[in-house]
Amino acid sequence: MACDQWRAQLDAYLDGELRTEPMRALDAHLRTCPGCAGDALARVQLKRAIKASGARFTPSPEFRNQIQKKIAGKPRRSWNVGWVLATAGLAVVLVAGLLSTYLERQNLRQQQLYSELADLHVSTLASANPVDVVSTDRHTVKPWFQGKVPFTFNLPELQNTDFTLLGGRVTYLGQVPGAHLIYQIRKHQISVFLFPENAVGLRGTSNISKERTFNVDTWTQDGLRYVVFGDVAPEDIRRLSSLLKGTARS
Amino acid sequence: MCVSADPPQPGTFEELAMPLFGQLYNFAHWLAQNREEAEDLVQETYVKALRGFGSFQPGTNFRAWMYRILRNTFLTSRTGLKATMTVPLDETENGHGATVADDQPSQEALLIDRDHQNLLQAAIEELPVQFREVLLLCEVEEMSYQEIADTVGVPIGTVMSRLSRARASLRAGVQQKLGRP
Numbered sequence: 001m002a003c004d005q006w007r008a009q010l011d012a013y014l015d016g017e018l019r020t021e022p023m024r025a026l027d028a029h030l031r032t033c034p035g036c037a038g039d040a041l042a043r044v045q046l047k048r049a050i051k052a053s054g055a056r057f058t059p060s061p062e063f064r065n066q067i068q069k070k071i072a073g074k075p076r077r078s079w080n081v082g083w084v085l086a087t088a089g090l091a092v093v094l095v096a097g098l099l100s101t102y103l104e105r106q107n108l109r110q111q112q113l114y115s116e117l118a119d120l121h122v123s124t125l126a127s128a129n130p131v132d133v134v135s136t137d138r139h140t141v142k143p144w145f146q147g148k149v150p151f152t153f154n155l156p157e158l159q160n161t162d163f164t165l166l167g168g169r170v171t172y173l174g175q176v177p178g179a180h181l182i183y184q185i186r187k188h189q190i191s192v193f194l195f196p197e198n199a200v201g202l203r204g205t206s207n208i209s210k211e212r213t214f215n216v217d218t219w220t221q222d223g224l225r226y227v228v229f230g231d232v233a234p235e236d237i238r239r240l241s242s243l244l245k246g247t248a249r250s
Numbered sequence: 251m252c253v254s255a256d257p258p259q260p261g262t263f264e265e266l267a268m269p270l271f272g273q274l275y276n277f278a279h280w281l282a283q284n285r286e287e288a289e290d291l292v293q294e295t296y297v298k299a300l301r302g303f304g305s306f307q308p309g310t311n312f313r314a315w316m317y318r319i320l321r322n323t324f325l326t327s328r329t330g331l332k333a334t335m336t337v338p339l340d341e342t343e344n345g346h347g348a349t350v351a352d353d354q355p356s357q358e359a360l361l362i363d364r365d366h367q368n369l370l371q372a373a374i375e376e377l378p379v380q381f382r383e384v385l386l387l388c389e390v391e392e393m394s395y396q397e398i399a400d401t402v403g404v405p406i407g408t409v410m411s412r413l414s415r416a417r418a419s420l421r422a423g424v425q426q427k428l429g430r431p
Contacts, residue, residue, distance in 0.1 A: 015413075050385065055276060058272065064271060071268075071296055
């Protein structure tokens with residue numbers, strides 16, 4: 001780089017406004033170029049002289065006192081508009097933070113519940129005796145639950161459908177007793193869980209989702225929380241859900 | 251070296267503004283070039299700042315805010331209007347750190363020392379107000395380019411251009427007063 005290009009940067013360099021890399025480069029050049037170093041020294045001298053000459057005028061003590069009296073004892077700006085806005089902003093951030101934490105916890109709780117339901121579904125199917133009441137007859141299965149769960153429910157008529165009721169068992173989710181029914185379609189088994197509404201903390205309304213690789217539908221109806229859980233296609237889950245919903249209403 | 255002032259902490263207007271009193275007066279006197287006008291300027295600045303203190307954004311640069319009020323007050327005064335009307339802006343106004351032909355300080359500039367302080371002060375007084383203010387804000391008040399830009403209300407490139415031209419004009423003025431070609 002030619003010296004005139006280095007010199008064009010000298011003022012910014014001496015004002016402390018050059019970025020690190022150009023400053024280092026100019027530093028190195030000044031150590032090897034007497035011409036630019038002399039120029040830099042002259043500029044430093046001028047800067048010092050301007051600073052000394054520039055601090056020239058001093059207010060009189062009387063004038064200082066006069067201004068001091070005018071502004072003395074004015075209230076703090078603690079609650080002016082700016083601070084109110086800043087405080088409101090902080091409150092919004094705090095509320096957003098708390099809400100976010102709450103939602104995260106809720107989400108985590110839902111995930112834990114679905115995880116437990118997945119365990120119940122898989123462990124039941126893996127069992128040598130998956131159901132305690134073995135019957136394809138809903139009129140046998142439903143009465144079996146009497147006195148075992150704190151609610152009653154209806155089961156759908158499966159004639160003219162490809163679903164089969166295999167039976168049922170009592171289950172527990174978060175120490176809440178519920179009914180666990182097993183249905184079959186083709187070679188797949190689907191769990192249907194019923195719990196008292198709001199007792200187990202599950203949320204959601206009839207919207208098939210993917211939980212732990214299973215397809216799940218859940219809703220509340222007539223004071224009960226229904227969960228349909230299986231590895232079948234979402235459409236099969238939806239059809240069984242429709243049958244259950246239709247029966248519950250009847 | 252030009253450095254930035256720390257953002258102010260919340261406090262009373264008096265706590266924030268009075269430490270700047272001497273500096274503001276010095277700057278006002280350089281602008282107005284007259285003691286009575288400088289006092290009027292400072293008084294008006296403090297009254298306006300106190301009135302507008304509620305709109306000052308905490309965390310922003312209080313010093314630049316005060317200087318901006320003082321400068322705007324000056325520019326709308328009779329002296330300020332006269333000063334700005336007589337200064338044509340150069341076409342390189344918005345150049346980034348533009349250098350001018352006589353921007354090379356000679357070795358004679360080294361002779362500027364305390365013996366020549368009066369001479370230098372006279373040369374500063376003769377600078378156009380746009381150059382005088384940026385030069386004083388940088389060299390005396392040690393403001394950063396950004397702080398000067400905030401105070402004067404122009405881009406940083408314009409600050410650099412004005413500073414460069416202010417220094418060149420000052421050197422030329424000093425040379426002339428020293429009777430050197």
